[in-house]
Amino acid sequence: MTIFKQFTVQRALGAISFGAGLVLAILAGWLWPQVGWLAAILTLLGLVVGILNISGREVIPFLVATIALVVIGQGNIFDPLNDFAGGLGTGLNNIVDKIALFAAPAGLVNAVRAAITLARPGQSLK
16 A cells, blocks of 8 residues: 555646745735736636646545635635734635636636536546
């Protein structure tokens, strides 16, 4: 029984893309919420993560998590925290929005992948 999956360049690139995207999303949401080129980078990193990191068994949980992030990211759910600490709610809303921006392209890739798999006769997501 192997504890660690076999190292490949694909796995390393996927892991680095995920880590970099998550850190960049948090920093962009907190420090630079209106910088357009960061949104483009997050989108590209999300595509890389969607292509390289998500396997068959992970598709459905990943899609559910992506849907939750996108829904939460569309509302200003943390705004009441601004009454407690000025700007905290806005900062958290921006962070969730950027994480959703990072996750949505990966979700799109895997939603299409799942649809193609389910469209094949006799296939299921495993």
